[in-house]
Amino acid sequence: MSEVREKATLAKQAAAVLNNVTTDQKNDALVRMAERLVADTAAIIAANELDLQRGRDQGMSVSLQDRLALTPGRIESMAQALRDIAQLPDPIGDELDSFSRPNGIRIQKIRVPIGVVGMIYEARPNVTVDASALCLKTGNAVVLRGGSAALHTNARVVESLHAALRGSAVPADALQLIENADRSSVDEMLKLNGLLDVVIPRGGQSLITNVVMNATVPVIETGAGVCHTFVDASALPAMAESIAVNAKAQRPSVCNAMETLLVHAAYGEGDFARLAEALRAAGVEIRGCAETVRRLPWALPATAEDWGTEYNDYVVSLRIVSGLDEALAHIRQYGTMHSECIVTEDHANAERFLQEVDAAAVYHNASTRFTDGFEFGFGAEIGISTQKLHARGPMGLPALTSTKYRIYGNGQIRN
């Protein structure tokens, strides 16, 4: 039996045990995991150094090295995330509905664990801890398949988590790490119907596309964001400037950052110039439509590909549009249904934008950067769903649950 199948089978067996573990027992396990991570700091950093050394030998970029590197402070942050998740309310067992039928049967709809969650992700070792904690808190077993660049780190982290679980009521087998770094282990997970109940990819576009296009197991798609901000004719210039700069430049590498700025042609020409200068002052390169380049000789001309590009960088495409209709059409064509914003003082335009734009999160007069489980107050985030089934937008603990109908009768049969 392959490593993937063997570990997924163990996870499925553990999921049945975990289904009967109480909230207090799960929280106790999370706290023990936190304590053990901190106690094992030196060993984890030593394992991390092996990964970093290998990365440097293979010419890993400095920014990737930074994402991979662990310090005592980062390990403490991972431990704190575990303690925070222990404090969150447990959604399992929540009664979502309850009703009786004329024949006397009583039907109750309750939240239950999904079962076994497969996580496929890239470099950052904190995902190993976060995903484990979120899955265990919701009564799910989890099969982790992290990036090969972090393999030593992930293995050592999971060793600590397993040691902690062995002192708890949560079966250690509920947490499985795939150590086969070959692409074949991902391919196998994607087809593991009957053992994995869902696969969640977290990482770059090529990872997500591979999962979506090849999985036969149900997928929760996360990630891609070509997000727009539309500055309407009536937008307050100071607000438009503040929101656009924040959406683009506060952290350009993330999926909820703005990639395209749309500006109403009737927005004041001086205000437009100041808006563009503010972006430029924040270090942002502007790639504009013909009218933009006419107004801003220093801007680069946008190519056809620019409108569909998620730069994840200090670059923005900028288009001057004739009005709300053209803005909506542009977003319909190029948006990825993640986060979209209108800055306007016109109430009717705002309502139309919020109604007609088809996206997980639609904003009136606020930065798209708020699309985030913590900013929404969920206390945790397993990812941001860009699909329309099951969960859409920031996913907190309830996104890791399913439901079950419990029906109570006293001998009812169907006529």
Add this chain to the structure above:
Amino acid sequence: MSEVREKATLAKQAAAVLNNVTTDQKNDALVRMAERLVADTAAIIAANELDLQRGRDQGMSVSLQDRLALTPGRIESMAQALRDIAQLPDPIGDELDSFSRPNGIRIQKIRVPIGVVGMIYEARPNVTVDASALCLKTGNAVVLRGGSAALHTNARVVESLHAALRGSAVPADALQLIENADRSSVDEMLKLNGLLDVVIPRGGQSLITNVVMNATVPVIETGAGVCHTFVDASALPAMAESIAVNAKAQRPSVCNAMETLLVHAAYGEGDFARLAEALRAAGVEIRGCAETVRRLPWALPATAEDWGTEYNDYVVSLRIVSGLDEALAHIRQYGTMHSECIVTEDHANAERFLQEVDAAAVYHNASTRFTDGFEFGFGAEIGISTQKLHARGPMGLPALTSTKYRIYGNGQIRN
């Protein structure tokens, strides 16, 4: 452009229009659809006769002919389903959550249409009408791909529905029928990411398996049901008999019918014999474990395959188990997570069964035949989901919706 891509593109454009159609306008369209179906009864029956003639020429079974055949009464039933769906509450626009954050942004979570639904189904022409009505009521466009055996009928039905829609506010393009009866049109739909938001298969196991294994578009899996009834030692014999006979024989062809009866070894031996005789008297063939065959010399011995078989017929597999643990293990091994029942007077055993059995619907002292959108009081049913994501169990109108976050600010940016 292929027929599938062309029609899906039209459907997607129509979905954007439909998103702005009011509940009253949608209900008006549904009533018009009902009126037109009844008015076109003769033409629909003439088209249906072409399909039936072709079926008879090709040796179609009598039961399939019966499923395909339309009569004025059946067309009236289809029209009545449309009128009933018009009467149901519209879930679109429902506010599911609303909260403010410390920075002053207000977040509202509302129900929105999914977008474009692909339906892939087999012979019964009423699915053409039901699926159209349920999708349009929830603001979704729909691309229908029915079985080739019903192609003339479906085309004529859709012609009537289109005529009705042209007199309404719902765009006729929101309803598309694929007329290419070749398997290639199904294959193309399964890969139509970006145009179809979900594919829902309805039909036999091979149709569903093909969709699940080959779709890159998200799927809602429906259908397969190897459902069990466990008669515990303390079960009331009259209730056990009534539930078992109902679950098996009231309508054996459906997915919520019982396929395997599990009986506690300590259930009274005389009661056991009477239970088996009651099934036999209802025309049910029993395929039993060794102990069953020892007790009932007239029963056939079950083979290994019997335990995983969905007979959809007057056949049941019967196993005598040592107790609740063995019953739970059997269901874990062979169940399809559809509907499972315990008949018992022991409260602790009932609660343990309802807690531990992993299925869409778990019953205490009631027939599994109640797993149905109408029996649950939903007023409609698009299918019964046997997956754990998005929807589980009978799917009413809310299962055909997604959600969207609307965020209202006054200039908030992220720090």
